[in-house]
Amino acid sequence: MHRRSLLGASLALPVTRAAAQPTWPDRPIVLIEGYPPGGVTDLVSRAVSAVMARDLGVPVVVDNRPGAATSVAATHAARARPDGHTLVMGTTTLAINPTLQPQLTPRDPVRELEPVGMVFRTPFILQVHPEVPAADTAELIGHCRRNPGRVLFGSPGTGSVSHLCLELFRARTGIDVVHVPYRSGTDAALGLRRGEVHAVFQAPQEAKAVLRDGSSRGLAVTAATPLPGYPALPSILGTVPDLEVFFWQGLFAPAGVPAAVLARVASALRAATEDPATRLRLADADVELVSGGAETLRTVLVSDIARWHEVIQQANLRLE
Structure with a gap:
């Protein structure tokens, strides 16, 4: 083979390999939900997943896995392959379980799950x-x-x-x-x-x-x-300062998902939480969607873990 032909082949090789890299997403995404069908969190998950599916170009399938204070769902997600095709809707229970039920997994949601963004929160x-x-x-x-x-x-x-x-x-x-x-x-x-x-x-x-x-x-x-x-x-x-309390819901991925994939998921999530038709429909159910990125969700999770740890310890709460 002539030197010019070898050079051409070597220049073409990276292009061929790049073209062979799989795109993301290349199959349906599973969105795990820790509550049974029909509740508010399930309603929100399904509304948001429908908009995300349109944005990402693949189905986003809600998989209800209730049980053990939502740890069944969170554990399944934390142990899933970190390729962005498995996500989980986490809630305030992620911040409560480490203190109230330390035998449940994930024991360290900050380390075992990757925040993507806020979805909604509601006061009492x-x-x-x-x-x-x-x-x-x-x-x-x-x-x-x-x-x-x-x-x-x-x-x-x-x-x-x-x-x-x-x-x-x-x-x-x-x-x-x-x-x-x-x-x-x-x-x-x-x-x-x-x-x-x-x-x-x-x-x-x-x-x-x-x-x-x-x-x-x-x-x-x-x-x-x-x-x-x-x-x-x-x-x-x-009347009672420092009694601002919310139940929140946020989207998480397994730890280790590539940054580019997380950014794509976060973009689709923001499009869903800011979609006017979805916001209007959920407002009829007294649900106000909120937009907040990964750092906002991480801050909420870390803050609530510390807060509820103190409350549970001071009240000496135990589950029988």
Whole structure:
């Protein structure tokens, strides 16, 4: 072979190899969800995945894997091949489990999962049964202090964000109240409606029915600004500082996914959370999508791990 032919072959070789590199994504993406179908997190996951699929050009399939406080889903994702074809919708439980249930995996979500971006977050509504003599948060605190050990607070279960919000409320105000765990947020709302408990910190999606039919009375929201759909409810921070509490949902990938792939996923996620039609549709379910990149989600996760560790330790919470 002539020298010129060899040179031409050598110059062509990198182009041939580059062309042979697989593109991403080259098959459907699996989005693992740690909750059963039909709930708010599942609703959000499916709405966001549909827009991401259009952006990425491949199906984004939601795979519901509930169980063990969402650790079944998170563990499966953390152990998946880090090629960007497996993602997981993580929630606040990632920040709670390392302290409350240290036997669950992933034990170190900051190291074992790679944040992609925020999806949504929601504060809680402090609401009381109509017979509770309190028109605002300050009056409720006073009522609790006059009746130590007699005011019952419901929650969706021990270790839920709603329960930890109650424990933080108790620590900040020094009140003596009784926690009554239910099996779900819906059950807790029904317990409030029936008068089995006197108060509850409830997600807006679960509080809506009892607030609208008058079987509960909203006092405040655990956010610094008014909640869309409930503009008349004041922030609880005016009465109890440092009680800003949110349940959040964010997209994660297994640790080790290439940076270029993560950037592509993050771009598709931002397109989904900023899609006007999707935002409008979810707003009807009291869900407000938020856009925030990997560092925002990482900061939220790290901050919540430290915060809920302190609350769980101080309250000496244990799961039986």
